[in-house]
Amino acid sequence: LVIPELSGKLDGFAVRVPTPNVSLVDLNVILKTPATVDEINTALTEASETGLKGILSVEEDQLVSVDFMGMRESSCADLKLTNVIDGTNVKVVSWYDNEAGFSNRVIDLASFIGSKLEK
Template sequence: KLTGMSFRVPTSDVSVVDLTCELNSEATLKEICAEMKAQSEGALKGVLGYTEDKVVATDFRGDTRTSIFDADASIALDGTFIKVIAWYDNEWGYSNKCLEMVRVVSK
C-alpha cells in the first residue's frame, strides 16, 4: 500500500515528496537506503538521486534528476511501515524531463 503527498516548500522552486509505504515483507531502513543508492548508481542513474547529507530545498535547485532520495529524512516506523522523502526541482527539473520526452517521441 502507498500513501503519499507532494508539497511545495517556501522557495521559488523545488518540492518534496513524502511517501508512506506499507510493505508486504519486512525491510530495514538500511536495506531500503542501500537499494535506493544502488539504483541511483545503476539502472536509474541520472533519474534517481541519492543523498545522505543534511539538505534543504534550495540544495536541489537546478537538479535535472526526477527525484533525489533523502536517506537522512526517511524513517522506518516498523518492519513493514516506512516513510521515504525525495526532493525534486519542479521547474528546471520538470522542463528538462519535458525535453527528454520530446526527444523520445521524436525518434
C-alpha cells in the first residue's frame, strides 16, 4: 500500500481503456458522515477551482476516453458517474492521461525547485 493509514478505508481500481494513454479510476470510499451526490460533486468542483487547481478537473459532459488525451491535470472527476449508496458508500470515477498528467507534474516540480533556487 502506498498510504498504509488508508488500509481498509477505501477501495477502487483503474481500467485501461482503448486508447494508448488514458485510464479510468473507480474509487470507492466509506464516509464517517453521510453525504449526497451533490455535496460530493460540489466538494470536487471546489477543490478543482482552489487547492487542487491544475491538478484536478471536473467534467459534467458525457465524454469518452479519447477526450481526455493530453489533459494537463493529473485527474478529471466524471461528475455524472458519482454515486452514493446509503449516504456513506461513495463512488467517484475519474479519468487520467498516464503520460500528460505525470509529465505536467514533473514540470510543476521543476518550476517549484527552480523558484526556490532563485532566492
